[in-house]
């Protein structure tokens with residue numbers, strides 16, 4: 001009897017705590033990114049039984065250092081790998097701080113139903129009870145599974161399977177940091193078994209309008225955080241610096257404060273598109289009567305950092321707030 005051949009999985013390393021080492025086994029912060037993707041794999045030999053693996057280091061940084069150019073490079077690389085019939089899925093190791101931004105960008109720009117799983121760790125590899133090895137094992141298990149196909153880009157940490165569209169980092173240090181308070185998890189991995197309970201309802205991957213093949217740069221978008229007694233100077237600076245879009249991390253339900261109103265008027269005069277998101281971390285920002293007058297777009301349930309990702313891609317197609325609103329309603 002011939003054994004069915006193992007799925008082909010490509011592991012792409014980008015850095016983060018999963019690839020970091022700290023001075024002592026009880027030191028959970030103050031680490032440095034030291035390890036390449038090959039050594040991460042060497043630390044978890046069990047993974048070799050799950051798939052035929054190929055590793056590649058795309059970059060090796062903490063995730064706050066990821067730029068738009070790096071996102072474009074990564075999306076190009078993942079699309080290229082997935083177009084190879086011998087590749088069944090891709091796993092990307094990534095720092096958790098901005099993991100949700102990269103995962104959501106890929107969710108909108110990858111042109112394949114094959115699984116793409118983004119994985120990180122909250123504790124450096126040198127720590128007692130480091131979470132990276134099991135997270136990586138689970139990520140490869142998930143990427144190699146037919147069950148993971150067609151759900152968009154997935155995030156795997158702490159045994160939880162999350163949708164890139166919904167999940168966010170919600171705690172600065174705990175292992176259970178990735179959550180989506182309104183939509184929940186898509187599933188879980190337990191004892192080497194995958195359980196998927198639901199699928200995201202927003203458009204992604206093969207249904208996405210956004211294609212970054214050949215794109216060399218993305219439109220500049222800033223995020224401005226609203227608060228009590230905020231000034232309009234940040235809007236002035238952003239517009240002057242050449243931003244094409246501004247995401248407002250507004251208060252509550254994307255409230256249009258006096259400062260937001262003034263900022264939006266200034267932006268509209270320079271054809272800069274403003275999206276109202278919320279700083280609260282959950283919920284849908286309702287569309288408002290003020291939106292049309294001020295050329296504002298409601299960010300739906302995207303937090304400010306993800307709204308920035310969608311606005312950059314949307315501005316690559318149009319500056320029309322109504323069309324951009326339709327993207328925020330669908331993605």
Ligand code: ASP
Pocket residue numbers: 015016017018061062063064094095096097098120121122123
């Ligand atoms: N500083 C890390 C990063 O690269 C945090 C992490 O990976 O958990 O985002």
